[in-house]
Amino acid sequence: MSDTKYKSVLNRDPDDLWEDSRAIVNIGPIHPAMHGAFRLVAKLNGETIENSYGEFGYTHRAKEKMGENRTYHQYIVYTDRMNYVSAMINNTVYAMAVERLMGIEVPERTIWIRMVCSEMARVIDHLVCVGINAVDIGAFSYFLYGFHEREEAYTLIERLCGSRLTTSFTRIGGLMADAPEGWEKDVKAWVKRTRKTIDEMDRLLTMNRIWQKRTIGVGVITKEQCIEYGFSGPNARGSGLDVDLRRDQPCMFYKDVEFDVPYAKEGDIFSRYLVRIEEIRQSLNIITQCADRIKPGPIWCEDKRVRIPDKDVVYNTMEGMIHHFKFFMTGFEVPAGETYTQFEAANGEFGFYIVSKGSSKAHRMRVRGPSFWHFQALPLMVRGLKVADMVATFGSINVIAGEIDR
């Protein structure tokens, strides 16, 4: 027996059970805890993660390339599949970006309906996030409370546009269809029910000792790291970065509604959870205020470039028919220019950087998904934690595969 080997046994760290035999564990891409197709390769010392790296791209669908090869109207359906949990927000941001390039003002009714839809999508997204995060840790029934209200919200969205998940509801300069009569009342009734459910969920989980032990002080990211790594949305606010683009760079009518921006300072899973729960309440407040202000009126702008011709004109006049085919086959031309239009989506800053060279297709269609930047910092957040804590941390930053892979 050689001396050196004997020495190395003596110098061994008593906590280091697996010296020279670290296990490399491959979590994902097909794993229920990875919420989509993600892969995390972790080097484990016992059950402690010493180092890890993330991989994605398993659902890459070349959306940015598609944006350069589809007309602006045809691209609307592609936006649904980015953050598929809150598709309404993606539709709204995309429509806003193109309207900005073209200098189009949409009617008030459209904007209020878009705001209601965006906030409903935000509530859905947060309910899914906190629900699934709790399921990962072991609180299954909590998730069902939230999912009931989520289904109700999808039913309301279904009444608007006929589909639940992939909505494609907005059009450039308007909406696919007007809201049915009495829709606002049903929305307000849903808000009332959801408020009760949120209070119930809050009572059920927030003070639960197991939940607190699993989440407090786990998966910490500091405010400085948030800025360095491009964190935004509830994840950044959970670390004390008090920025909300709805309040700080208001678009649509966010100036005219009242809401608070919650933030926490600790930066762990628990503070992100608290921020999300409070944001649901604030979103419900916004929805009530918007629903009160939806007044009868037109939903389409007057601009003939983008307005889809009415069906009776298309069927009964030659010019209308030609207009219809020109609109859907060659598309409308967008004047040259560029914009980076951003909005506070459910996960953070969601933006479209569109460069137009004056044709009916974009020169560059860049999508900034917040999850891309959040997932990047995951190895930093889980270093030194157990594998089970990694699952909890991953659920708490709410990484959505559709938006990160695009």
Next chain:
Amino acid sequence: MEITDIRNYVPTTFGDWVPKFGELWKAQISTLRHRFGDDILEARMPPEYPTDVPIIYVKKESILNVLSFMKTDSAFEYNFLSDLTATDESVEPRFELVYNLFSTTKLVRIRLKVRLRDDEEAATAMAVWPGANWAEREIFDMFGIKFAGHPDLRRILMDIRYVGHPLRKDFPLKAYQIFTEPELADPALLDG
């Protein structure tokens, strides 16, 4: 009867940013010109140029100095890298790197651009924002732009064996590369 062409250029109304931030942007650009001189190649201001925020073209060599100055200086404080991407212009200089910056204290945005020839390398912004890591990997993956000093310049969205850079304008739209073998985990990435 007055005849109007619906394709006529409509001046874009980029919200209320120009009246709100126009003076601030002008002051910042003149500060940059004063400090960096010829390194600031060009500044395109709205509403003269159809853009929502000013575009500042910077020389490739001094982009890191400009970025770190704009991140820390009290008159700028563009501390948040909103987005980092590139565009393919098809003519030389072929590529433009686009830095979309946001100030979380002043709540204002600005855009920096760097022109690159086809064979040129860019400098990595990871020293200023560590979070630029994956954004630069994506640019490398999609456009084939190399970043000097980047520690881990691998493909990120496409498979590691993929050939070509899909977002280049000359990349064929319908082409398939099918890999039947899985991509194995790389233990070398877990060192340190």
